[in-house]
Amino acid sequence: MLVLGGVRSGKSRYAEGLAGNHRGPVTVLATGTAGDAEMERRIALHRARRPAAWAVVEEPLDLAGALEHCDAAGGLVLIECLTLWLTNLLCDPEPERLARERARLLAAWPTLRGDVIAVSNEVGLGIVPANALARRFMDEAGELHQALAAQSDQVVTLMAGLPLKLKGA
């Protein structure tokens, strides 16, 4: 399942709510790295909101590997979030890494046995920025969402904390 939405649209809260209703164990796959104080605060806020029983695995780059590992352990995996992972890969010194990791994620996605909820920022509905990296990020995020959505059972977008179904029951 893919949960999309803008900044502070309630997408994480919604995904966490779904995960909280899951019977089995929950593993949060956190991709964000606390590069500055603001990021640290955002990560701490997310952490404080989650049940203590949920396992947390941090992996900024090898998302496919970490996802397969968490999925093999059973239960539900909650990925927070795809856009931070994309950002990490765009900033990686090895320029080919993004394409490689992306291909690995798309290959792994349909083979997972348990439930997976991936949270991601929708960033493509504003003015196209002059900055080339921001433009590349928009393109990569949009392409990734399309590719994952095509292989997902459910896709939902949030606005003002309210879900809008794009795919699935």
Next chain:
Amino acid sequence: MLVLGGVRSGKSRYAEGLAGNHRGPVTVLATGTAGDAEMERRIALHRARRPAAWAVVEEPLDLAGALEHCDAAGGLVLIECLTLWLTNLLCDPEPERLARERARLLAAWPTLRGDVIAVSNEVGLGIVPANALARRFMDEAGELHQALAAQSDQVVTLMAGLPLKLKGA
């Protein structure tokens, strides 16, 4: 009721249409202040479109107070718009004012007796800007929309002048 939408999505026109179908008197609670020529032009455009019978109350900061006052007078209150009010508070010399006014608005919201339609800009679906104030504005707008939407009977978002129901009948 909360009416969201991007720039020139038709959200004001839609809200004004709903207000126009209301049986009782209509009060427009205008939060914008004409800081420059462009803003002045936008405000004049809105004003020209509205029926002359509608009362207009201008209040850039104390939205909760003005809303309770208008509501007590009876009829429908049309707030244009929440994002300009947020902008005014973010620019206020007193840094705690935003949190205080926000808490007052959220406390007043469920106590209102008449119908209220609040128009607000959805700004969280583009690239996250480098500017810290713009980022804070995105966060504040998103949190406010979530909090008000949770307490509203109806939430609608507009695109190309067309409404999409997010909550309510």
Next chain:
Amino acid sequence: MLVLGGVRSGKSRYAEGLAGNHRGPVTVLATGTAGDAEMERRIALHRARRPAAWAVVEEPLDLAGALEHCDAAGGLVLIECLTLWLTNLLCDPEPERLARERARLLAAWPTLRGDVIAVSNEVGLGIVPANALARRFMDEAGELHQALAAQSDQVVTLMAGLPLKLKGA
């Protein structure tokens, strides 16, 4: 029919899919001009995806004229895209040209005999940019979408490659 969506939302792919199911001939009305290498790459990508049998007419400014000409020839016309046409007009040395061409397009729209699918970028859901030209572009795009949507049988917006109906069956 109007097909809206953000950057890499799958709007062109969706519109091309609809056009591909059409029985009659298809003419692509391309408004983009290859001003730089990135734009050239994007145009080449679109071209490579389309069936070879489709005719392509390039017209950066006189969209109404080209549309009437293509429509008179019969079949379906696929406009890619309105936002590039708006960009071309905003950059035109004659400042009144945009208003004139826009009026001509809106006058032509309801008179067309065949099916028309117009693809356009939704750009109004991010932070309002400091740049005045970008702000004007947002306004013009939003107004154009509203005006065309009001006169269209179907309006759809795409997210993550998935359509969301805004108007029509």
